[in-house]
Amino acid sequence: MRGLAIDITPLRRSRDFRLLWGGELLSQIGSQFTLVALFVQVYALTHSSVAVGLIGLAQLVPMLFVSIGFGPQIDRRDRRTLLVFAQLGLMTSSALLLFGAHLGHPPLVLIYGAAALSAAFLSVSMPTRSAMTPRLVSPELLPQAAALNQIMWQTAGIIGPALGGIVVSTYGLTWAYGVDVVSYLASLTAALMVGSQRPIPADVDDEDVGFAAVLNGLRYLRGRRVLQSTFTIDIVAMVFGMPRVLFPVLSDKQFHRGTEVVGWLFAAAAFGAFVGAASSGWIGRVRRPGLAIIVAVAVWGAAIAAFGLVGANLGLALLFLAIAGAADVISAVFRNTIQQLVVPDGLRGRISSINIFVVAGGPRLGDLEGGLVASAFTPTVSVVSGGLLCLAGVAVIAITVPQFARWHSGDPP
Numbered sequence: 001m002r003g004l005a006i007d008i009t010p011l012r013r014s015r016d017f018r019l020l021w022g023g024e025l026l027s028q029i030g031s032q033f034t035l036v037a038l039f040v041q042v043y044a045l046t047h048s049s050v051a052v053g054l055i056g057l058a059q060l061v062p063m064l065f066v067s068i069g070f071g072p073q074i075d076r077r078d079r080r081t082l083l084v085f086a087q088l089g090l091m092t093s094s095a096l097l098l099f100g101a102h103l104g105h106p107p108l109v110l111i112y113g114a115a116a117l118s119a120a121f122l123s124v125s126m127p128t129r130s131a132m133t134p135r136l137v138s139p140e141l142l143p144q145a146a147a148l149n150q151i152m153w154q155t156a157g158i159i160g161p162a163l164g165g166i167v168v169s170t171y172g173l174t175w176a177y178g179v180d181v182v183s184y185l186a187s188l189t190a191a192l193m194v195g196s197q198r199p200i201p202a203d204v205d206d207e208d209v210g211f212a213a214v215l216n217g218l219r220y221l222r223g224r225r226v227l228q229s230t231f232t233i234d235i236v237a238m239v240f241g242m243p244r245v246l247f248p249v250l251s252d253k254q255f256h257r258g259t260e261v262v263g264w265l266f267a268a269a270a271f272g273a274f275v276g277a278a279s280s281g282w283i284g285r286v287r288r289p290g291l292a293i294i295v296a297v298a299v300w301g302a303a304i305a306a307f308g309l310v311g312a313n314l315g316l317a318l319l320f321l322a323i324a325g326a327a328d329v330i331s332a333v334f335r336n337t338i339q340q341l342v343v344p345d346g347l348r349g350r351i352s353s354i355n356i357f358v359v360a361g362g363p364r365l366g367d368l369e370g371g372l373v374a375s376a377f378t379p380t381v382s383v384v385s386g387g388l389l390c391l392a393g394v395a396v397i398a399i400t401v402p403q404f405a406r407w408h409s410g411d412p413p
Helices: 009-013 015-046 049-076 079-103 108-136 139-170 173-193 210-221 225-241 244-254 260-278 289-308 314-342 345-376 379-400 402-406
Strands: none
Touching: 009 015, 009 139, 015 049, 015 079, 015 108, 015 139, 015 173, 015 244, 015 260, 049 079, 049 108, 049 210, 049 244, 049 345, 079 108, 079 173, 108 139, 108 314, 108 345, 139 173, 139 260, 139 314, 210 345, 225 289, 225 314, 225 345, 225 379, 225 402, 244 260, 244 345, 244 379, 260 314, 289 314, 289 379, 289 402, 314 345, 345 379, 379 402
C-alpha cells in the first residue's frame, strides 16, 4: 500500500510549494462553484446547449492570445509578482459575475465577457505556477509534485461542484459567485508570501524579447515529436471527449433531476481523478511515460463513450465519469513530467503557456463542439461520438509517432 500511496515529500520539504498548493486548493474550490453556476445560469437563461457551449468560445479567444503572447513575460519577470497580478484579475472577473447575478437577468454579453476575462487571467496564473514549480522542488521530485498538484485540483473538483450545485439550487447564483470571490483571498495571500525574501526570475537572453521571444518558444517545439505529442493527445481527449457542456441538459432531460446533479457529474470525474492521483505512488517506477499516456487517454475515451450509453442510470453514469477522471489524471501527471524534465528554464514559461492553452483551452473548444453536435443530433450522440473520436485520435497518434510510446527519460524529446 505504501508503494501505491502518493508521495508528499515536496510538501514536506518546500515551504513555498506548500503555500502555493494550499492557497490554490481553496481558490480552486471557489472556482468550481463558479463553473457550475455559469453553466446553470446560461442554460436557465437560454435553454440552449449551443449558448452554453459559446462560453467556451468566449474563453478560447483570450486564452489563445494571452497564452502565446504573454509566455515570454513569464520567462523574464518576477513570477511571484505575475501570480499576484493574475489572482487580482481572476477575483475581478468573478466579481463581475456576482454583479450580474444581482441583476437577476443579466445580458449574456456580461456573462461571456466575465468568462473571457477569467480565461485571460487564468492563462497567466496557471503557466506561472507551473514555471515556478521546478524552482521550488528538486528535479527528482517533479513527478511527485505533479501528482500532488493533481490531487489539489481534483480535491477542489470533488468538493467545489458537489457543494456548488447544492448552493445554486438552494441559495441561488449570488452565493455561488460570492464564495468564489472570497476564495481568491487564499491564493492571493499565498502568492504574496511565496519567495518573499527573493524574486523567482528565469535566466534568459536579453535579446530574447518581443515577438522574437514568442517565435523562439514555438521553434523549440519544432522537430520534437514526443513533446509535441504530449500536446496533441490532450487536444484530442479534451475536444472530443469532454462532455461537461452537456451536463445541464443531461441532468434535466436524461436523468430528470435538478441542478444538484450537474454538480454531481462534475464531481464524479474529479473523484475518479482524486483516487487516481492519490494512488499514484507507482508513477516514479514507470520508464515509458509516453506509452502510459496513450493507454490512459484510450481508457478516457472508452469511459466517456460508455457514459453516453447508460441512459437514465445515474449510478452507472457517475461510475464511468469516475473511471474517465482517473485515466485523465494519470495522463496529466505523465504529460507534465515529460514537459518539466525536457524544457530548459529559460523557455519554461513559454512552453507552460502553450501547455495551459491546450489543457484549459481544449475543454472550451470541446464545449463548443459538444453543444453544436448535441443541437444537430442529440446529447447522447454528442457524448458517444466524442468518446469514439477520442479513441480514433489516440490510435492515429500512436501509429504516426511510434517514438512517443517508446520514449524513456533521458531520450531526446
